[in-house]
Amino acid sequence: MTDHSKSKTKLFLKKLLNQRWLQIMVIPGIIWLVIFCYIPMYGIIIAFQDYTPGNPFWGGSFVGFKHFIAFFNDKYAIQAVWNTLRISFIKLIVTFPAPIIFALLLNEVTSTRFKKLVQSVSYLPYFISWVVMWGLLYALLNINGPLNTVLEELGILDEHIAFLARVDAFIPIAVLSDLWKGVGWSSILYLAAISNVPQDMYEAAYIDGASRLQRCLHITLPSIMPTVTIMLILAVSGILGSNFDQHLLLQNANNVSVARTIDVYVYNMGLQTGRYSYATAVNLARSIVSFFLLYAADRLSRWVSHGERGLF
Amino acid sequence: MKFKHTTGEKIFDVFLYIFLGLLAVLFIYPFWTVIAMSFNSATDTMRGGIILWPREFTLNNYRAVFKDNSIFQAYFITIARTVIGTIGHLLFTSALAYGLSKKHLMFRKTYFNLCIITMFFSGGMIPGVLNIFRLGLGNSFLVYVVPGLYSVYDMIIIKSFFNAMPQSLEESAKIDGANDLVIFFRIVLPNAKAVLATIGLATAVGQWNAWFDAYLYVDNPDLWPVQLLLQRVIASATSMSDAVAQNPNITAGSISPYSVQLATIIVAIGPIILIYPFFQKYFVKGMMIGAIKE
Structure with a gap:
């Protein structure tokens, strides 16, 4: 790693450390969005599968447009x-x-x-x-x-x-x-x-x-x-x-x-x-x-x- | 400037006042008549004809509602979810709004876009419900609170309020060495009471009235809120009254499913009607905040 990029990383970390409380206030919200909004959005994929309850949304086999x-x-x-x-x-x-x-x-x-x-x-x-x-x-x-x-x-x-x-x-x-x-x-x-x-x-x-x-x-x-x-x-x-x-x-x-x-x-x-x-x-x-x-x-x-x- | 009205316009005024007065009665009447019937003896109510006043006054319907613990338990759940749900929503949503209101927040654009996308796209009902069950939130009180911790819509309203707050307020605290979290709790939140009150009231009404989440996710009757209890009472009254129609002897007692249902309705909406006159203007304010944003 060159000195230049090293100091850049250092600067980045320093800035992040300075605003750690702000980040701590925001990040739970983003995690919540992923869990309660983005995972269900991904879950739409079951429209193209034969979903059985209890399984995760990923990993099913596809059945194409059968349901449509x-x-x-x-x-x-x-x-x-x-x-x-x-x-x-x-x-x-x-x-x-x-x-x-x-x-x-x-x-x-x-x-x-x-x-x-x-x-x-x-x-x-x-x-x-x-x-x-x-x-x-x-x-x-x-x-x-x-x-x-x-x-x-x-x-x-x-x-x-x-x-x-x-x-x-x-x-x-x-x-x-x-x-x-x-x-x-x-x-x-x-x-x-x-x-x-x-x-x-x-x-x-x-x-x-x-x-x-x-x-x-x-x-x-x-x-x-x-x-x-x-x-x-x-x-x-x-x-x-x-x-x-x-x-x-x-x-x-x-x-x-x-x-x-x-x-x-x-x-x-x-x-x-x-x-x-x-x-x-x-x-x-x-x-x-x-x-x-x-x-x-x-x-x-x-x-x-x-x-x-x-x-x- | 005072406008003088012609004779025709004065006659119109008379009709206008009568019409609006009748409308006002129409908005109140359903509540009124249900109150009257809920104080009337069940067998007498079945004969029909209760329009304004109870004919055979009784408290038996209310005694039946309060007979077992379930209504108190349901009230406890409703109050708990309203208080915890509203405070949690305000706290978490405004924390997110505060962070995003700071221009120097790193990854701000990414965070904000992640928020906005959810306003336009959603997984829809089925993946959403399956997700809640997979998270293990089924049959738990948390299902009333956690999925409602955030609302992007409310976040944007609160954020625009924060953006409009004078910077000088926070700067003096910053010079004294306070960190962002301290500033948020000590300075920003106390100064945002107006917006928090309006959003909090709307959230509280939503929590008070919510029933479908409990209906979907919660089998345990100890965790049912008043609204779901009422839904079950009406649903069973509906099927019971079919039975009564075929066999009138069932109503030989002094209460009937129908009259218990009437009393339950009044018990469920009582608090809303009692506090409504005092909070009405804040609700209207909340509606306007949303509209201005649009």
Whole structure:
């Protein structure tokens, strides 16, 4: 070793020694990332093997694209893809505009106390778990529960219905419970965007004789459009995902043909039936498509905002 | 400047207040009616018609919930995982953030890229679960804490907070000969209370509400958190009520699976509803921090 490289090594070690506490703070995190993120990433390799539990991810023999081919021939898997697209699409149509409208309406409220009250109450459902949500739904929609009572008294129903056990009630229940749980919380972003609109724009419009509706439609709405666009693009790119907790909990023998989405199917196949490799393959196929959707969404977002706003 | 409203706009105001008022009721009502039913006698609840108030007031449903130790044990686990999980998350994630916020940190770029990649790629559910079992975390309390020690997303938020902190704070301590670890605990963390509080609250709610990790990894009922206990209670109530529908005599007693489930729901969400009004604004702040980053 030459003197030069020796002194370089020495310098390197000295620098490292000087910042040993910083390194000690960072390195556990990196080790954690390797153990909890990178090893599972490597574990995707079992999609190309016949994995049996208890083995490490490495060292299995490869079976090629067997599981991917099986995926395309599996009518339940195709049904899960279809279910996912259908539910995501309906949820998008209902739950995407709702918080925007809610925020616009709240913005029209002049009494600060009333506005604060409605806001506070609307955020509350966001903080309960899906297990509790499932419990609430089960209580409300029970055959002898309040909804049945009210509908009967209003003369809408002749006899009580077990809503959660009906296949045709699944989508309305899933969509409305998502809406109830999330509409208040999602409106926060839009309310924040609205509060950034300069007040003098409203004043100028008012002096020019713009009505309240005109101010809302021509000042507030265009001002929050950038936020709306980004949220919409993000929502569309997530269309192959589903609310796993919700679907897993609300799924039962009666509604499984509608309720089982890709996420739940992966769980059913992988962890309940024990077809680990097959489930990993299904999930990998989904992830690849989702990744390209997100990439396309990012491009679109940059294009819409003339290069100013990417998603990342 | 005060805007004057036309008559039409005033009428709109009336409808607006009524509509939003009804919405507010709609957000509260499910909680309200479940509370009412949980205080109503089980056989009476089965007749239906409980909408606002209990008809036959009873505490039997709650007695049934508190009858055995399992709810107390579950509460103990939930509180333990919330406290330990949140403190651990804040400590480890902010330590990583602090290290990465230093420009002179060696291998900083490599470390940072290793973090960022995990935001875009993951192993997915199956390899992730198999990995946890292979690590021997199944059926152990650690499975509630260790996999949640770090979050790259939170790390980036905390790091940007550290970057914005005035350097002079740390420099004076450095001159006094304090090492990075001492500076981190004595100066940096106490000055980062605002960001730690918002991230800590979000983490705590996540821990309080978590059930799926326990559902997947933990068979031992002594380690179940309240949420999983509730999930089991509802699942068994669902199957029990099918049985009840076929054979109504099962409900001859004064409690039923359905009414015990109602009381369990209230026991599970009680603390959240009680503390919610006091912490609400911090939750909203947390949401905004995340949004600004985006």
